[in-house]
């Protein structure tokens with residue numbers, strides 16, 4: 001995994017594979033510490049030990065690498081990965097922190113692209129992104145709301161995809177959570 005965007009895609013894929021139809025992603029970036037929390041509506045992670053690469057529900061190979069690699073990426077910067085079962089309702093709630101000022105920190109990559117790819121690949125999944133402003137989290141994009149307002153097929157429209165891309169990109173650039181590509185995608 002080259003960058004944090006790759007890790008994010010893996011976590012979203014885990015939620016989809018586990019059958020979650022709602023995923024909430026929260027970002028905050030303060031004093032160069034990137035914090036990300038992901039809460040899904042799936043069945044929850046069964047083993048508390050998924051950080052172990054031999055814990056996987058994959059049928060194609062016997063090891064799952066996504067979470068162990070994310071833990072390493074976070075630990076390498078003296079950050080952390082924490083996996084909690086949510087409340088009684090189940091669901092997975094995981095959070096990680098990466099110190100972006102650490103010499104071993106991976107670049108962000110194109111986090112915005114991950115959201116667009118996820119919305120296109122898994123239109124059944126309701127994806128919500130929130131970012132932190134002072135002590136509160138604000139919603140930046142809520143695909144369930146977009147589908148409610150504009151219809152199920154809205155996410156297939158390139159105009160809507162562009163709108164979502166620009167909205168997220170602008171927000172992440174404002175917060176400093178970006179690899180400094182411009183909105184057009186140029187350096």
Ligand SMILES: Nc1ncnc2c1ncn2[C@@H]1O[C@H](COP(=O)(O)OP(=O)(O)OP(=O)(O)O)[C@@H](O)[C@H]1O
Pocket residue numbers: 010014015018040042043044045046050055056057058063064065066067068092
């Ligand atoms: N959101 C989730 N809900 C339920 N179970 C999960 C979730 N995320 C991970 N798991 C469980 O933890 C296991 C390990 O996840 P991990 O991402 O490390 O590996 P993987 O997805 O199996 O394989 P890879 O990431 O290498 O493709 C998964 O196989 C799955 O059983």
Ligand SMILES: [Mg+2]
Pocket residue numbers: 010011013014064065066067
């Ligand atoms: Mg995985």
